[in-house]
Amino acid sequence: xxxxxxxxxxxxxxxxxxxxxxxxxxxxxxxxxxxxxxxxxxxxxxxxxxxxxxxxxxxxxxxxxxxxxxxxxxxxxxxxxxxxxxxxxxxxxxxxxxxxxxxxxxxxxxxxxxxxxxxxxxxxxxxxxxxxxxxxxxxxxxxxxxxxxxxxxxxxxxxxxxxxxxxxxxxxxxxxxxxxxxxxxxxxxxxxxxxxxxxxxxxxxxxxxxxxxxxxxxxxxxxxxxxxxxxxxxxxxxxxxxxxxxxxxxxxxxxxxxxxxxxxxxxxxxxxxxxxxxxxxxxxxxxxxxxxxx
Amino acid sequence: xxxxxxxxxxxxxxxxxxxxxxxxxxxxxxxxxxxxxxxxxxxxxxxxxxxxxxxxxxxxxxxxxxxxxxxxxxxxxxxxxxxxxxxxxxxxxxxxxxxxxxxxxxxxxxxxxxxxxxxxxxxxxxxxxxxxxxxxxxxxxxxxxxxxxxxxxxxxxxxxxxxxxxxxxxxxxxxxxxxxxxxxxxxxxxxxxxxxxxxxxxxxxxxxxxxxxxxxxxxxxxxxxxxxxxxxxxxxxxxxxxxxxxxxxxxxxxxxxxxxx
Numbered sequence: 139x140x141x142x143x144x145x146x147x148x149x150x151x152x153x154x155x156x157x158x159x160x161x162x163x164x165x166x167x168x169x170x171x172x173x174x175x176x177x178x179x180x181x182x183x184x185x186x187x188x189x190x191x192x193x194x195x196x197x198x199x200x201x202x203x204x205x206x207x208x209x210x211x212x213x214x215x216x217x218x219x220x221x222x223x224x225x226x227x228x229x230x231x232x233x234x235x236x237x238x239x240x241x242x243x244x245x246x247x248x249x250x251x252x253x254x255x256x257x258x259x260x261x262x263x264x265x266x267x268x269x270x271x272x273x274x275x276x277x278x279x280x281x282x283x284x285x286x287x288x289x290x291x292x293x294x295x296x297x298x299x300x301x302x303x304x305x306x307x308x309x310x311x312x313x314x315x316x317x318x319x320x321x322x323x324x325x326x327x328x329x330x331x332x333x334x335x336x337x338x339x340x341x342x343x344x345x346x347x348x349x350x351x352x353x354x355x356x357x358x359x360x361x362x363x364x365x366x367x368x369x370x371x372x373x374x375x376x377x378x379x380x381x382x383x384x385x386x387x388x389x390x391x392x393x394x395x396x397x398x399x400x401x402x403x404x405x406x407x408x409x410x411x412x413x414x415x416x417x418x419x420x421x422x423x424x425x426x427x428x429x430x431x432x
Numbered sequence: 433x434x435x436x437x438x439x440x441x442x443x444x445x446x447x448x449x450x451x452x453x454x455x456x457x458x459x460x461x462x463x464x465x466x467x468x469x470x471x472x473x474x475x476x477x478x479x480x481x482x483x484x485x486x487x488x489x490x491x492x493x494x495x496x497x498x499x500x501x502x503x504x505x506x507x508x509x510x511x512x513x514x515x516x517x518x519x520x521x522x523x524x525x526x527x528x529x530x531x532x533x534x535x536x537x538x539x540x541x542x543x544x545x546x547x548x549x550x551x552x553x554x555x556x557x558x559x560x561x562x563x564x565x566x567x568x569x570x571x572x573x574x575x576x577x578x579x580x581x582x583x584x585x586x587x588x589x590x591x592x593x594x595x596x597x598x599x600x601x602x603x604x605x606x607x608x609x610x611x612x613x614x615x616x617x618x619x620x621x622x623x624x625x626x627x628x629x630x631x632x633x634x635x636x637x638x639x640x641x642x643x644x645x646x647x648x649x650x651x652x653x654x655x656x657x658x659x660x661x662x663x664x665x666x667x668x669x670x671x672x673x674x675x676x677x678x679x680x681x682x683x684x685x686x687x688x689x690x691x692x693x
Contacts, residue, residue, distance in 0.1 A: 147585070148538075148583055148585055149538055149585065321534055322529045322530070322531050322534040322535035323534060323535050323536055323537040323538075325490075325495055325529065325535075326527070326529055326535050326536075326596070326599065327537075327548070328495060329493055329495055329522065329526065329527045330522065330526070330548060330549040330552060330553075330599065330602070330603065331519045331520075331522035331523065331549070331552050331553065331603075332548065332552060340540075341537050341540075344539045345537070345538065345539055
């Protein structure tokens with residue numbers, strides 16, 4: 139009865155099916171998921187004072203700077219703290235920083251992008267010039283300056299990273315809104331008499347969900363790396379709280395004598411960031427309907 | 433008095449050029465069009481792509497700002513109304529769009545899509561009444577009430593166009609603009625949807641402005657035909673007049689382009 143075959147799968151199901159065929163994407167999703175679960179378990183346990191395998195802040199000067207051994211699987215640092223415990227603790231802090239910073243940047247980016255793309259006109263021009271202006275600053279130095287001014291505690295860092303990283307999301311959401319607002323179902327919603335802001339939230343925003351989700355995933359490693367960079371320079375989360383960045387900072391003095399202090403947290407940062415980037419890329423490929431014909 | 437009266441309607445798109453985006457001139461998509469639609473009748477609007485047909489449809493429903501002229505619906509001039517003032521009248525003037533794939537939100541179930549005009553125009557309806565009305569609407573266009581739970585991707589082009597017709601019927605309008613409503617469909621499906629539109633007209637007394645590039649389709653449904661070219665109406669008349677003795681050169685060209693089977 140129709141000229142086009144009916145596709146029994148929703149766009150979302152098709153995206154999942156395409157993603158499942160992507161080996162790198164599945165591998166990255168597996169690793170990112172593993173890190174996430176470990177981080178959350180460590181985070182919950184530490185709330186109840188439970189630590190694995192040791193207390194990450196327990197110093198033991200008789201056991202300082204030990205290479206990996208049966209008690210301390212990844213060695214100990216200059217104060218005799220267990221490196222594995224600190225990396226696990228760091229996973230919780232670093233990923234929290236990543237996710238909260240991304241949430242902040244999404245909140246601002248989606249709002250600004252949606253208003254810009256939906257309202258258009260002079261407001262769109264104004265908002266996009268502000269975005270351009272913020273993008274002109276080297277963001278890391280902007281973060282560094284602001285953190286230096288407001289003080290380096292974990293909440294300031296998270297908010298500041300979020301506050302400077304929303305511009306890409308805003309541009310993307312604006313572009314999606316510009317495309318979607320010309321769609322016929324949006325015109326149809328207007329013709330049945332729906333109010334403008336209801337159309338924007340009910341008809342347009344949900345259809346922009348996939349690309350927003352992709353940028354969110356890609357934003358997590360950016361935030362983790364930014365925090366690691368800040369910690370390395372001493373403006374990050376302050377010791378004794380462990381993050382992947384400040385474990386490296388603490389260890390850099392001993393780089394020639396105690397390689398394990400730098401290598402393991404470095405590997406943790408590298409693999410986590412890489413897996414989130416690959417996951418984001420795979421999701422982007424899966425969300426792209428044009429890729430289907432390959 | 434006619435239900436809809438269009439007088440000297442103009443829609444000009446400004447052409448901007450240069451660094452300062454100054455207006456250098458206008459594209460006259462619709463340039464002084466006048467016609468009337470009687471209650472319960474169908475007026476066909478034909479012309480090739482770019483002749484301004486769709487723009488007229490959108491301008492009448494205020495989905496596109498008109499540059500000048502008057503549109504009088506049931507005695508009220510609507511072009512000068514603000515959106516807030518006009519919103520209650522949208523209930524009476526609806527549209528069926530060209531692309532059955534683009535005109536339904538892929539993220540909403542058919543039931544949600546059909547309930548939306550009910551929520552807006554019949555705010556006192558309870559949830560249960562709305563669900564029942566959605567079922568009625570689906571049955572009215574030849575679908576099943578249970579289909580309300582499904583998403584647009586589960587339907588064929590013809591079925592989707594029926595859903596779009598159901599959405600347009602939901603607020604109980606007096607007038608529907610059918611913008612190339614069957615052009616994207618197979619010939620056999622076209623006939624079914626056209627018959628549906630004609631049956632609904634008989635049953636509900638709704639008037640149509642039927643926009644199409646296909647003279648054969650327009651001839652079969654219209655009480656009166658307007659032939660458009662380059663933003664103006666070049667010929668108007670009853671289908672038999674137009675087909676029998678087209679006076680205008682362009683109409684004759686258009687007629688000779690209709691394939692004979």
